[in-house]
Amino acid sequence: MSDxxxxxRKAAHExxxxxxxxxxxxxxxxxxxxxxxxxxxxxxxxxxxxxxxTLLDLDWADRHATILSCxxxxxxxxxxxxxxxx
Numbered sequence: 856m857s858d859x860x861x862x863x864r865k866a867a868h869e870x871x872x873x874x875x876x877x878x879x880x881x882x883x884x885x886x887x888x889x890x891x892x893x894x895x896x897x898x899x900x901x902x903x904x905x906x907x908x909t910l911l912d913l914d915w916a917d918r919h920a921t922i923l924s925c926x927x928x929x930x931x932x933x934x935x936x937x938x939x940x941x
Contacts, residue, residue: 877926878941881934885941888925888932896923896932898940 877895879886887894903918921934 876941879923879938880941881936881938886923886932886938888928888930890930891925891928893925893927895926897926898923898938901933 877897879896879898885894886896888896899922900919901922903920918935921937923932923934923938924930925932
């Protein structure tokens with residue numbers, strides 16, 4: 856039983872490490888910061904506001920974009936389609 860628990864802990868740790876790796880691919884290519892060459896990013900989502908929907912107080916209906924912020928230099932890259940986590 857102890858061996859099974861150890862394997863489960865190891866698998867959970869590896870899955871968490873992969874989630875935290877911060878590496879992405881977009882359109883089949885690895886995402887690399889064009890400024891410093893780093894390949895690890897923090898992911899976020901931003902709202903793409905349109906004037907008409909903002910005036911009508913319907914911001915929730917606007918589209919979103921995914922941003923990747925470089926962990927080394929902070930440069931932000933925008934993606935209209937969500938990049939794949941590697």
